[in-house]
Amino acid sequence: MILITGGAGYIGSHMIKYLQGRGEPVLVFDNFSTGHLPALRGAPYVQGDLxxxxxxxxxxxxxxxxxxxxxASKISAGESMRAPAEYYEVNTLGALQLLTAMSRHRVQSLIFSSTAAVYGEPETVPIPEEHPLKPTNPYGESKLAVERALPWHESAYGLRFVALRYFNAAGADPEGELGEDHHPEEHLIPLTLFAAMGKRESIAVFGTDYPTPDGTAIRDYVHVWDLCQAHYLALQQLRAGAPSAVYNLGNGRGYSVREVLHTAEAVVGKPIPHSVAPRRPGDASRLVASSDKAHRLLGWQPEYPDLSSMIAHAWQWFQRYPHGYRG
Ligand SMILES: NC(=O)c1ccc[n+]([C@@H]2O[C@H](COP(=O)([O-])OP(=O)(O)OC[C@H]3O[C@@H](n4cnc5c(N)ncnc54)[C@H](O)[C@@H]3O)[C@@H](O)[C@H]2O)c1
Incomplete structure (x- = not known):
């Protein structure tokens, strides 16, 4: 069976559904610190801490x-600046303890959730996997430390791995059963939709003087269901004996904050209240992935590369469950 750590969280819960839909038995390990029991939809789980x-x-x-x-991980770059020790403890130490338990019990396949935050400020865009790795926050550092440990565990203990560096995960289960329910929510698309629902007064556009066509920052959004597809392909590769690898997962096409806002307005069919605020320190102007390697070597073909599908699926979930997994 496939062990999904953090299966009660946003991306992990979609992975459960994706794998179950393909007849793969799964088991979840989660401490429910940010995850939700209903997101498991009855999948078997063990409550525990990394x-x-x-x-x-x-x-x-x-x-x-x-x-x-x-x-399973802590995921906020901003929070990691204020509480770096917790990020090293969960993301780095926790992952190393997982690796130790795996090698002790002869489990030799790992698919690791890494992040675009391992790159830091981009020197070239789109960002290829060989781009220098210079994180600008403890979140990125805590993940990079694990990435760097993986090849050493391979040579010493025979571990085989695929590290997937996601850019901005977005959207929700196309069937509307699962979605994003982070507390506090920090991601642009859910926050924009909360403003559309009246759950918050407005959405702040941080920085309108970036060197981008409309002056707002550009990010590469990738549908959560397409991330699941990439994990499934990585699993097949590991099963087929392919060598360990690192892949970016993005769509190679960035969207600006204003484009997100306008697309969301088109999806919800009304204007969304927003305000303009100064740039946030540390925010890069443009973060876009080159995912050519994942297309070529993993055979990854995103099904929902367009921003409007991601927002429409997120909107479907928020309309059905305005209070998230709390009903
Ligand atoms: N959401 C994104 O845009 C994004 C982008 C890049 C990378 N990632 C990575 O993807 C992964 C999943 O992100 P997500 O958005 O689903 O996060 P999430 O917070 O929704 O899920 C994380 C899950 O891990 C569990 N968990 C946390 N600490 C744990 C511990 N010590 N022991 C056991 N379980 C623990 C939580 O309860 C939760 O269910 C993370 O590794 C994150 O770094 C996410």
Whole structure:
């Protein structure tokens, strides 16, 4: 079976549904610190913490795991600046403890959720995998430390891995059963839709003087269901004995904050209240992935590369569950 750490979270919960739809047995490991029990939709789970080696050892002792998809993590770059120790503790130490438990129990396949934050300020755009790795926050550092540990675990213990560097995950289950429910929510698309729903007064556009066509910052959004497809392809590759690899996952086409706002207005069919605010320190003007490698070597073909599908699916979920998993 496939172990999904962080399966109660946004991306992990979609992964459960994606794998179950393909007849793959799954098991979830989560401490429910930010995840939601209903997001598991009845999938089997073990409640435990990455920081507790005994939780991990008991899990691998009891279940026969073929491959681990490691989503469990703290995810806010901003928060990591204020609480770096927690990021190293969960994201780096927690992942290393997972690797130790895996090698002790001879589990040798890992798909690791990495991030565009490992690159830092881009020197070239679109950003290829060989771009220098210079994170500008502890979140990116805490993930990069794990990425750097993986090849050493491969040569010493026979681990095989695929590290996937996601750009901005967006959207929701196309069938509307699952969605994004972060507390606090920091991502632009859900915040924009909250403003459309009246759950918040307005959405702030941080910075209108970037060197971009409309002056607002550009990000590369990737549909959560397409991230799941990439994980599934990575699993097939590991099963087929392909070498370990690192891939970017983005759409190679960035959208500005204003484009997100206008697309969201088209999806919801009304203007969305917004305000203009100064740039936030540390925000890059343009973060766009080159995902050529994932297309060529993983065979990844995003099904929903357009921003309007991502926003429409997120909107479908928020309309159905305006209070998220709390009903
Ligand atoms: N959301 C994005 O845009 C994005 C972008 C790049 C990378 N990522 C990566 O994708 C992964 C999933 O992100 P997400 O948005 O689904 O996050 P999320 O916060 O929704 O989910 C994380 C899950 O991990 C669990 N968890 C956290 N700490 C744990 C611990 N110590 N022990 C056990 N479980 C723990 C939480 O309860 C939650 O269910 C993360 O590794 C994140 O760094 C996300």
């Amino acid at each position: 920081r507790q080696p005994q939780d991990l050892n008991a899990l691998f002792q009891r279940y026969s795991i073929e491959c681990v998809m490691h989503f």
